[in-house]
Amino acid sequence: MRFVAIAVALCLVFSAIAAAETTSHRFPPKDSVPTGTPTYEGRVGGENIENAFPIPSLPFTDTGYTCDFLHDYDEECPYGASLSPDVVYSYEPSHDTCITIDLCQSFYDTKVYVYEDEWTPGIPYACNDDADCYSPPVPYTSELWQVVVVVGHTYYIVVDGYGGDCGEYDLMITEDYCWGCAQCPPSGVDEGEGPCYDGYVDEFNGGCNSDPPVFTEVAPSSEVIALCGHGGNYEANTLRDTDWYLLDLTCEETTITISVIAEFAPILGLVDMSPGCENITSFYSYVVGYQCGWAWLTETLPAGEWVAFVATSDWSGWACDSKYVLEIEGYDSCVPVEDRSWGTIKAIYR
Numbered sequence: 001m002r003f004v005a006i007a008v009a010l011c012l013v014f015s016a017i018a019a020a021e022t023t024s025h026r027f028p029p030k031d032s033v034p035t036g037t038p039t040y041e042g043r044v045g046g047e048n049i050e051n052a053f054p055i056p057s058l059p060f061t062d063t064g065y066t067c068d069f070l071h072d073y074d075e076e077c078p079y080g081a082s083l084s085p086d087v088v089y090s091y092e093p094s095h096d097t098c099i100t101i102d103l104c105q106s107f108y109d110t111k112v113y114v115y116e117d118e119w120t121p122g123i124p125y126a127c128n129d130d131a132d133c134y135s136p137p138v139p140y141t142s143e144l145w146q147v148v149v150v151v152g153h154t155y156y157i158v159v160d161g162y163g164g165d166c167g168e169y170d171l172m173i174t175e176d177y178c179w180g181c182a183q184c185p186p187s188g189v190d191e192g193e194g195p196c197y198d199g200y201v202d203e204f205n206g207g208c209n210s211d212p213p214v215f216t217e218v219a220p221s222s223e224v225i226a227l228c229g230h231g232g233n234y235e236a237n238t239l240r241d242t243d244w245y246l247l248d249l250t251c252e253e254t255t256i257t258i259s260v261i262a263e264f265a266p267i268l269g270l271v272d273m274s275p276g277c278e279n280i281t282s283f284y285s286y287v288v289g290y291q292c293g294w295a296w297l298t299e300t301l302p303a304g305e306w307v308a309f310v311a312t313s314d315w316s317g318w319a320c321d322s323k324y325v326l327e328i329e330g331y332d333s334c335v336p337v338e339d340r341s342w343g344t345i346k347a348i349y350r
Helices: 005-015
Strands: 060-065 087-091 097-102 110-116 126-128 143-149 155-161 168-176 215-217 225-231 242-262 266-272 285-288 295-312 322-329
Touching (some): 087 168, 110 143, 126 143, 225 242, 225 295, 242 266, 285 295, 295 322
Parallel strands (some): 215 242
Antiparallel strands (some): 242 295, 242 322, 266 285
């Protein structure tokens, strides 16, 4: 969790993010931008923030057809460069609460994001492109859940699409109890490390950022592995908790998916450990997520030692007791391995 002097090269793991590659979206962008008049179902409004369609109360449901609107906004979550037309709703909560914004039953490749009080391009309040929806009519529909809304603020909800996609959407917004979005599932295993604090020295699973390096070894499983941990910032927002989960891939090639949902904005990465800590300069691949939205990576990796890395995406603003759930799928063993406990710690990487 601390960045130590011997790990100068490791700083590049976190500073060279722009050079890393993420998995690509499955749908190619459209060549043209649908245009039309900013009306649907006989109503005027919703074209942009200035004339957003007001949501009077919750629960709220609506349907519409985005192809009759214009392209006004776009955000990366994580896929950007969209030219899709979009529809805007506004909501002014009567009390502090959490809401779920559901586009799961829409009929095109949707995207949804939220601005608080004003248009803040590049830094939306919340954002989701592809959600893990239950029985959607088409792939890649969207959902945001546990979005905190506060009295005195206006929230602009943008129904958008990937690339140039547009079509029929089904919007449902409901109020939820704010219990936190990263609750450990029944099958989940606790990381075993408590929250960070000022003066904390990570001797648990700070990976190559600890001296000596320490990792949490994860045993292979044919089931989805769920690990529940904490992340956050400390030392006056100059340090962050970084958790390094060591995966020993024994197959010649393994297609693995790692995903995370967190009460903070996470960075999720894969690190190739073959060069050793002293020679690591970047992530093999990574993705930056949004608070309370799933972020994931799918990669086909050669045999060897790899790390699934979880931390806050920046160094400020997140309490040390912020929770996350990391899921690992496809990490199965090709050869028999000795049984290990979830809390096994590899003291020094060699």
